[in-house]
Amino acid sequence: MIRLENMTKIYPNGVTALNNVSLQIQKGEFVFVVGNSGSGKTTLIKLLMKELQPSEGKIIIDNKDITRLKKRYVPILRRNIGVVFQDFRLxxxxxxxxxxxxxxxxxxxxxxxxxxxxxxxxxxxxxxxxxxxxxxxxxxxxxxxxxxxxxxxxxPPILIADEPTGNLDPSNSWEIMKLLTEINMRGTTVVVVTHDKEMVNAMKKRVVTLKNGSIVRDVQRGDYGDEA
Incomplete structure (x- = not known):
């Protein structure tokens, strides 16, 4: 469903946001992506949405290399990826x-x-x-x-949630996570980028940890861990 192959993103100012990242997310998975500010999480989302182009490597979504996707086809890609933002954007x-x-x-x-x-x-x-x-x-x-x-x-077959509980109290946070779980159970691949340590620890889903632009941990049914 989603495959990153040796992906690197270097910004024009010389900052390396992601460094030789390889990751595979299967259809129907529920994955948390965690890490401190500056670890590369936001860059990862923008690359998946083709708001950014990687400096090196490939991004394969549904067997299509989106790094080679022509501009006119980008709206079609984005119809297949639902995104929820921390600041709602209503x-x-x-x-x-x-x-x-x-x-x-x-x-x-x-x-x-x-x-x-x-x-x-x-x-x-x-x-x-x-x-x-x-x-x-x-x-x-x-x-x-x-x-x-x-x-x-x-x-959409893929749903990306960027800090979906960041502005919510614990009760509402759990309601959102319950909804995301229900959506996942219907077959949607769900990727949640979050700092919510308590939520990650309770959910026991796959946890991918980014640090300084690299994946330092990838655990099935994991917790937030000490590396984030």
Missing amino acids: LDKMSVYDNVAFALKVTEEPNKKIRRMVPTVLSMVGLSKKAKMYPKEISGGEKQRTALARAIVNN
């Missing part, structure tokens, strides 16, 4: 319903499909009664669930 002037529907509209899905899919995914994340409300009217946990609904409404 559109303030749109309701919860319209924020989620927007993800379908930009891919020019028919209105009939939008009217069917949006209520379904809002129900999945427990926001059916909040559909007409606006971001400023809902809690942080509800904003993150809206962002999650938007990320999965296209039914």
Whole structure:
């Protein structure tokens, strides 16, 4: 599903963000990526989304080398990768319903499909009664669930969550992780980038640790570890 082969990313200022990283994530896996600030986690996400191009190496997603992907095909790649951000990135002037529907509209899905899919995914994340409300009217946990609904409404095979619990209290954090687990159980490959040590230790999923741009630990059913 996702394969990195000897991937290096050096920024124009000479900083090596990732150094000769090789990693394989199978279809349907749930993987935590952990590490201190500056370890390369954000760069990794941007490379997977093709916001950045590696300096060396390959990125294979669904048997396609995206390092060679032409610019006009990048939107197609991104439709297959749902992303949830720590800061939600909701559109303030749109309701919860319209924020989620927007993800379908930009891919020019028919209105009939939008009217069917949006209520379904809002129900999945427990926001059916909040559909007409606006971001400023809902809690942080509800904003993150809206962002999650938007990320999965296209039914992408891959979901990347970048610090999804970073701005949430423990109760809401567990609700988000429960939803991510349910999404994973439906067959979606889930990659969670996080600093949340308690969550990682409790979940007992695969844990990949980055340090100074290199993978220093890769453990099945692991914990946060001391290297991060």
